[in-house]
Amino acid sequence: MLGPLWGHDIVTTKITWAREISRLVNQRCASCHRPGGGAPFALLTYEQARPWARSMAEEVLERRMPPWNPVKGFGEFKHEAGLNQEEISLLADWVEGGAPRGKDRYLPPAPVFPAPPALLSRPRLAITDQQLLAQTVTARGIAVVRLREGASVSAWAELPDGAAEPLLEIAAFRQVANQPLEFLRPLRLPAGTRLHISGTAALALISSGGPPARQSGLSAPRPPAAPAAKHDGRPGAGRSR
Numbered sequence: 451m452l453g454p455l456w457g458h459d460i461v462t463t464k465i466t467w468a469r470e471i472s473r474l475v476n477q478r479c480a481s482c483h484r485p486g487g488g489a490p491f492a493l494l495t496y497e498q499a500r501p502w503a504r505s506m507a508e509e510v511l512e513r514r515m516p517p518w519n520p521v522k523g524f525g526e527f528k529h530e531a532g533l534n535q536e537e538i539s540l541l542a543d544w545v546e547g548g549a550p551r552g553k554d555r556y557l558p559p560a561p562v563f564p565a566p567p568a569l570l571s572r573p574r575l576a577i578t579d580q581q582l583l584a585q586t587v588t589a590r591g592i593a594v595v596r597l598r599e600g601a602s603v604s605a606w607a608e609l610p611d612g613a614a615e616p617l618l619e620i621a622a623f624r625q626v627a628n629q630p631l632e633f634l635r636p637l638r639l640p641a642g643t644r645l646h647i648s649g650t651a652a653l654a655l656i657s658s659g660g661p662p663a664r665q666s667g668l669s670a671p672r673p674p675a676a677p678a679a680k681h682d683g684r685p686g687a688g689r690s691r
């Protein structure tokens with residue numbers, strides 16, 4: 451199956467797997483495209499990636515990869531998964547130019563995949579349609595707890611002054627791309643804000659307040675560890691070293 455792809459293309463580019471493309475793929479694709487990563491095949495080595503080269507360029511040009519749930523322009527998030535134009539061109543040019551391997555000595559170290567973002571360990575506030583916030587909430591982000599594969603959802607906040615604040619819109623949900631989404635800027639939702647959710651989804655706001663829950667983020671928050679326990683609520687308390 452690999453036969454026809456190998457050696458057929460004439461190399462017309464200086465971009466190589468070893469120098470540029472392996473790094474790009476490690477950063478933007480390999481978290482899923484590795485054994486156990488959720489994607490159906492790995493892209494960790496040249497041998498693994500080469501047969502997929504054309505398809506890789508197509509997927510990123512069509513912006514189907516990497517998958518990313520939020521609809522652009524509705525809410526603003528950090529760490530958007532999409533490639534920028536420069537990265538897309540780099541990959542496309544490499545493929546056009548024959549997808550050469552380059553010299554192994556330029557290969558980057560094997561990628562390490564960081565622990566889930568700290569956001570995972572923040573307290574969560576489950577939200578429902580028409581919910582009225584009794585207290586001011588500063589939301590760091592929003593998480594999809596449950597949504598049917600392929601389903602859509604739209605959530606926004608109606609502030610007490612009547613202004614509408616977009617929270618999240620998803621057109622076709624992909625569980626494989628699901629992750630807690632961090633807002634570009636923390637969002638202050640004053641008491642009296644009404645939440646609107648259309649679609650059958652379980653959503654949670656990720657708040658800044660309170661001690662972070664340990665590790666899983668789903669277990670109940672535990673009491674803070676020793677140093678923080680010195681806090682007694684007075685300004686400066688517990689700050690001494």
Ligand code: HEC
Pocket residue numbers: 475478479480481482483488489490502505506507509510515516517533626627
């Ligand atoms: C969040 C996980 C995730 C990330 C990140 C990701 N992929 Fe994928 N990819 C998948 C899954 C899952 C599939 C299987 C098809 C599907 O479900 O869409 C897939 C399928 C593909 C396919 C095959 C498409 C087809 O059906 O012919 C290609 C090619 C691909 N990915 C390339 C990439 C490239 C290139 C990147 C990085 C720029 C990337 N992917 C990043 C999860 C991911």
